[in-house]
Amino acid sequence: MLSFPGGRPPTPGTVGELGEFGLIRELTSRLTATPAVKLGPGDDAAVVAAPDRRVVASTDVLLEGRHFRRDWSTAYDVGRKAAAQNLADIAAMGAAPTALLLGLVLPADLHATWPVELMDGLRDECDVAGAAVVGGDIVRGETITLAITALGDLRGREAVTRAGARPGDVVAVTGWLGWSAAGYAILQRGFRSPRAFVEAHRRPEPPYHAGPAAVALGATAMTDVSDGLIADLRHIATASKVCIDLRTEAFDVPAQMHDIGQAVGVDPLQWVLTGGEDHAIVATFPPDRKLPARWRVVGEVRHPSAVSRVTVNGASWQDGGGWDHFRGES
């Protein structure tokens, strides 16, 4: 079993039966450290190396029913995804992820296997990104809630914000686009395949190394694609006071995504342009910069008009919205 790599048996009983301190013992016993962890879980606070003399920090909250479903994703996958989402924010600043802290709300009648597998997922995704879980807090409540804070180190580089894009820059993206949204569409219709897209929805694979690499390539602005490419580029356009135009022919929509789109009656470009949660990294670069093959140039930065718009082939995308957590699709 993926989630019990050492052949370790699942924890017996519920969260309530194990108790707060029993559960904390069980969870922390599964963690691994990195050289950056100067003091791990178990004290008032953790101590993490910050060799750059600056620390990059980001917090995200995920609720059951809203951000994940236990019938669609295993606890392990929820852990992988929750960690990935936050670690990608660190990478998108140009920093190397170092640590993760977890605030966890759990119902007392939840089987303890769930948080144990969740922790395995968090740990393994941290491993991929070079980070470690260093601390957290667990309280009892009705709705499973994960509050994750990721930390990172800039290693002497300047942080790349959303505010530095300049007219003439190219827009380039690396990582997956639309895969999670296609997987979500499949699950929503009660199917479980094609597996590659369902897996992409359950467990995104952000290109962590691309963030720091983009700084070396001269990125002028950068973000990860969490709400959808158009929505996240709109943040760059607004912060940089520019317009951005995407070219649809620049995207390489896989044949299988076309097939799924046809089956469910959705233009797959919709997923590519507005689907979030794959945590691709999108950045703007000076036009003369030679980018490695992993980066795909998909548009360009233009002089600002009255509003900082993001257009597709020069026009508004019909449904170019992002997600507003209080209002729903905008």
Place this chain on the structure above:
Amino acid sequence: MLSFPGGRPPTPGTVGELGEFGLIRELTSRLTATPAVKLGPGDDAAVVAAPDRRVVASTDVLLEGRHFRRDWSTAYDVGRKAAAQNLADIAAMGAAPTALLLGLVLPADLHATWPVELMDGLRDECDVAGAAVVGGDIVRGETITLAITALGDLRGREAVTRAGARPGDVVAVTGWLGWSAAGYAILQRGFRSPRAFVEAHRRPEPPYHAGPAAVALGATAMTDVSDGLIADLRHIATASKVCIDLRTEAFDVPAQMHDIGQAVGVDPLQWVLTGGEDHAIVATFPPDRKLPARWRVVGEVRHPSAVSRVTVNGASWQDGGGWDHFRGES
């Protein structure tokens, strides 16, 4: 009004009407920065100075109904208390608090004044501790939930863990003890006074500077009193593999606390020894150390017996439990 220091009018409408981005704009517009804030809210992540090359980090989760009540505390007080609780963890490592991140779950029908006042409280408590709110995340959910991560800097000092207490050390405490518990007892019985104790429950005043100061005084182990003195000293006893004995005559129980105890039928020493949430700082020091008057010596560290116990006048305290979030009072 305390919570609108600039005479600024309250935000109209509900959280849902304001929307996620409107609310974020409203909340971040109220924040102040410190020189340690290299990049504040609004990007993928914040950037905070960590001159020591290590960062101290701690996360706490607070739920409405479990950790605070809206009929007992204003949003402003909840913010003050939530920040205090986390910033005290940083101080208890011997570090200076630098930054705070906020994960926030809010019902859509909540009036937007609530999170706005909450943010004012968080900001003002950060001010007291020398820190600043640098980022966060807001999502919609049923139960108001605060997930707070505090960061701090050790300024070249060694972190003081719970594990360094040695037989012969003295146990000393600074800050308030039992005031929050007395205030809670008052509120629980439907009263609102004496005001000093109710205020202490609503808005603790951790002695932030005492943490770093204790390092200079040679503290061997340290923690903040969040679950109750005996419970938190038990963490030190366990981590340090020692026993700790407290002397009741060393505590200075205020006359007014005696009066309240008599009125509600509780030995006020119970509040002093087992009441949490005042976030006093307790530390162990070598016996030869001359401590400033703000520190009160209340016990001593003894050689370990079979179990790492905390005793009071050499005996078990009849109700020396702490709080287990899944099991209730232990």
